[in-house]
Amino acid sequence: MRIVAILAAGGLTLAAAACGEAPDETPSGSGSSAAGTPYKACMVTDVGGIDDKSFNASAWAGVQAAKTAQSNVEPEYVASDAEASYEPNLRGYVTKKCNFILAVGGLMGDSTKKVAAESPSQQFGIVDSAIDGATNVYPMQFATDQAAFLAGYVAAGYSKSGKVATYGGLKIPPVTVFMDGFADGVAYYNKQKSKNVQVLGWTKASQNGTFAESFTDQNKGKAIASNFVSQGADVIMPVAGGTGLGTAEVAKGSGGKVSVVWVDQDGCKSAEQYCDVFLTTVVKNITDAVEQAVATGAAGQPLSADPGYLGTLENNGVSIAPYNQFDSKVDAGLKGEVDKLKADIIAGTVKVESASSPK
Amino acid sequence: MTTTTEEKAPEKGDSFAATFLRNLWSANTVTVTVLSIVLALVIGAILMIVSDEDVRATFGYLTARPSDAFTSSWNLISTAYADLFKGAILDPAAISAWADGSGGWQAAITPLSETLTYAAPLVFTGLSVALAFRGGLFNIGGQGQAVIGCITAAVAGFAFPLPFVLHAVVALVAGLIGGMAWGFLPGLLKARTGAHEVIITIMLNYIAGLFLTWLIIQKGVQNADRSDAISKPVDASAQLASIGGPVRVNLGIVLAVLVTAGVAWLLNRSVFGFELRAVGANPAAAKTAGISVAKTYTLLMVVAGGLAGLGGATQVLGTAHALTPAVAGNIGFDGLLVALLGRNRPWGTLGAAILFGALRAGGNRMQSFSGISLELVTVVQAVIVVFIAAPALVKTIFHLRAARSARLGASMAKGW
Numbered sequence: 001m002r003i004v005a006i007l008a009a010g011g012l013t014l015a016a017a018a019c020g021e022a023p024d025e026t027p028s029g030s031g032s033s034a035a036g037t038p039y040k041a042c043m044v045t046d047v048g049g050i051d052d053k054s055f056n057a058s059a060w061a062g063v064q065a066a067k068t069a070q071s072n073v074e075p076e077y078v079a080s081d082a083e084a085s086y087e088p089n090l091r092g093y094v095t096k097k098c099n100f101i102l103a104v105g106g107l108m109g110d111s112t113k114k115v116a117a118e119s120p121s122q123q124f125g126i127v128d129s130a131i132d133g134a135t136n137v138y139p140m141q142f143a144t145d146q147a148a149f150l151a152g153y154v155a156a157g158y159s160k161s162g163k164v165a166t167y168g169g170l171k172i173p174p175v176t177v178f179m180d181g182f183a184d185g186v187a188y189y190n191k192q193k194s195k196n197v198q199v200l201g202w203t204k205a206s207q208n209g210t211f212a213e214s215f216t217d218q219n220k221g222k223a224i225a226s227n228f229v230s231q232g233a234d235v236i237m238p239v240a241g242g243t244g245l246g247t248a249e250v251a252k253g254s255g256g257k258v259s260v261v262w263v264d265q266d267g268c269k270s271a272e273q274y275c276d277v278f279l280t281t282v283v284k285n286i287t288d289a290v291e292q293a294v295a296t297g298a299a300g301q302p303l304s305a306d307p308g309y310l311g312t313l314e315n316n317g318v319s320i321a322p323y324n325q326f327d328s329k330v331d332a333g334l335k336g337e338v339d340k341l342k343a344d345i346i347a348g349t350v351k352v353e354s355a356s357s358p359k
Numbered sequence: 360m361t362t363t364t365e366e367k368a369p370e371k372g373d374s375f376a377a378t379f380l381r382n383l384w385s386a387n388t389v390t391v392t393v394l395s396i397v398l399a400l401v402i403g404a405i406l407m408i409v410s411d412e413d414v415r416a417t418f419g420y421l422t423a424r425p426s427d428a429f430t431s432s433w434n435l436i437s438t439a440y441a442d443l444f445k446g447a448i449l450d451p452a453a454i455s456a457w458a459d460g461s462g463g464w465q466a467a468i469t470p471l472s473e474t475l476t477y478a479a480p481l482v483f484t485g486l487s488v489a490l491a492f493r494g495g496l497f498n499i500g501g502q503g504q505a506v507i508g509c510i511t512a513a514v515a516g517f518a519f520p521l522p523f524v525l526h527a528v529v530a531l532v533a534g535l536i537g538g539m540a541w542g543f544l545p546g547l548l549k550a551r552t553g554a555h556e557v558i559i560t561i562m563l564n565y566i567a568g569l570f571l572t573w574l575i576i577q578k579g580v581q582n583a584d585r586s587d588a589i590s591k592p593v594d595a596s597a598q599l600a601s602i603g604g605p606v607r608v609n610l611g612i613v614l615a616v617l618v619t620a621g622v623a624w625l626l627n628r629s630v631f632g633f634e635l636r637a638v639g640a641n642p643a644a645a646k647t648a649g650i651s652v653a654k655t656y657t658l659l660m661v662v663a664g665g666l667a668g669l670g671g672a673t674q675v676l677g678t679a680h681a682l683t684p685a686v687a688g689n690i691g692f693d694g695l696l697v698a699l700l701g702r703n704r705p706w707g708t709l710g711a712a713i714l715f716g717a718l719r720a721g722g723n724r725m726q727s728f729s730g731i732s733l734e735l736v737t738v739v740q741a742v743i744v745v746f747i748a749a750p751a752l753v754k755t756i757f758h759l760r761a762a763r764s765a766r767l768g769a770s771m772a773k774g775w
């Protein structure tokens with residue numbers, strides 16, 4: 001009897017919730033026919049998942065943004081739960097006859113190469129990597145060292161203790177390229193001003209430094225940051241995804257003594273709770289690059305694998321974010337020097353070099 | 360598995376068909392297993408409806424226009440499960456493309472190939488758990504043993520320059536030995552000190568996993584061309600032969616069938632098999648009868664570990680071809696579910712592993728075609744096992760008659 005009562009009560013609640021008005025019948029098919037031939041843009045995430053607030057999320061935002069530029073774009077994604085899923089996921093989209101298959105992340109390079117060779121007429125794209133000799137894979141790479149160079153210069157100029165620090169999530173080229181640029185930016189500052197600002201956590205010459213071995217472990221980020229602070233650093237750049245949030249927390253607890261240079265997406269948007277500690281952000285504009293690629297493809301234009309896309313300061317593919325809450329704290333002279341430096345890098349009078357930088 | 364319908368002779372006056380029907384609707388293992396799978400798929404369907412925003416919206420005006428809610432739910436579920444089937448067994452579109460020449464034969468057999476590819480390692484880890492179970496031990500260490508098997512097989516696969524065939528055999532044996540060693544430890548500790556194998560094997564899982572992540576980034580193991588955590592690739596001579604291209608199925612599944620036959624023989628025909636079943640049924644009585652319980656436990660864990668190690672070896676030599684931190688995936692723990700679903704019998708375990716492989720392969724397609732998260736497959740797999748482990752629940756839901764065979768549930772009640 002009790003079960004009957006429960007069912008009845010549940011049924012009544014459900015019935016009450018189900019009393020809404022029915023929407024008008026929409027004639028089917030009229031919406032899509034106006035948009036022309038659909039262009040299926042299918043994205044395969046790496047193991048970070050679709051809402052990693054970084055990388056995959058930026059690329060997905062780009063695919064969706066392309067829909068506003070070209071209304072025939074049909075965005076889709078599939079998340080990979082392990083390295084072993086990359087190949088089946090890419091192949092699944094080949095079977096589904098997607099027009100454009102986007103692999104997000106350099107770690108998918110080998111799988112993309114293999115699947116692209118199997119289906120030579122299928123258009124692929126890859127973020128943060130380039131596949132040698134594959135004409136059907138559109139590479140999207142970023143000269144992040146250029147923007148990190150500017151951030152290093154700002155950090156060196158802003159530091160009061162004369163010590164700045166950086167660390168990475170893993171020792172992989174897309175991470176160390178930030179650290180190279182940062183260290184060079186500091187070195188350039190020292191040369192220009194005859195100062196001796198030190199960089200902790202990374203030595204460009206030996207390519208050795210501090211790594212958290214994780215892109216998610218915030219406690220690790222906290223521990224590394226506390227260690228840097230005790231050695232006297234007052235500006236820290238974590239290149240470690242979610243791990244960096246631990247560093248932001250240390251900075252927040254320091255009462256304004258320590259500040260953070262964020263990476264990938266403007267920290268005041270992607271991690272706004274820590275906006276008051278972000279000096280600036282080394283922005284890697286994945287969203288725009290992906291949007292551009294998808295929109296170009298959807299408009300029926302070819303995506304040529306050579307040269308592909310290279311984000312630089314010049315085309316705004318990489319940049320440093322506004323100083324946000326530090327706008328008043330950063331010296332106007334320093335800001336001017338940074339703008340000049342940016343122009344010099346674009347003009348080629350200041351050379352930024354990193355072994356990890358895409359060619 | 361079919362014994363319950365056949366072993367009872369028809370009663371006097373009853374036709375064979377009537378007896379068959381009566382037994383069919385009783386709580387025998389086959390019926391309960393099939394109904395558990397059906398129930399799990401139903402629960403999966405409900406979850407799909409609940410998690411799909413568009414479909415949920417149509418339930419908001421259920422009373423105004425009920426047809427919307429039902430057609431949209433039906434469309435969602437039928438396309439999702441159709442994709443599950445197309446991804447796991449066969450895709451009619453690929454078959455017809457092959458028939459009219461617009462597609463290759465590879466695409467036509469890819470679904471089955473994927474199913475068997477995912478199933479192969481699960482057969483080994485499932486057998487490992489099932490065999491230990493029959494001897495009264497609960498081997499939770501399948502994951503750790505598989506990881507060690509991955510490591511030893513991969514290292515043998517890239518470190519020794521050996522000719523084709525021999526190299527693959529050596530690498531497989533290395534995986535076997537690695538797993539055996541990792542099973543020997545808890546077996547010995549259990550036999551000598553009485554330390555509980557569940558606790559020891561869980562701890563050894565952690566050690567194996569962390570050892571793997573440490574080992575990959577060492578010089579000589581790490582791939583020199585890559586700076587991320589990935590080992591050198593296994594030599595082509597050590598890889599398990601596969602058809603190639605998108606058809607990933609490899610010799611691993613053939614090996615899995617052979618090993619299943621071997622384990623069936625070991626369990627039912629060999630002296631050791633008799634001893635382990637005796638110890639599993641009643642250690643005290645087995646001891647009185649002159650069987651060395653300590654020796655049986657140790658040997659049993661060594662064999663179980665070796666099986667899981669082979670599972671790891673097939674994974675790394677058959678599909679992954681290099682060590683990464685997640686190279687073993689979840690095969691060890693999935694092996695537990697496979698063994699439970701297979702009722703701890705060798706051939707049952709093989710069948711269960713193929714079912715899990717099919718769900719996984721179909722899940723990939725369901726994810727990319729219907730946008731249903733792969734997690735749903737995990738839920739369905741888990742729910743199947745929940746119903747298997749609680750046969751009384753299935754019995755009540757479907758008003759099944761009690762089975763005359765007392766076997767149901769007996770295998771579940773022992774071991775922990």
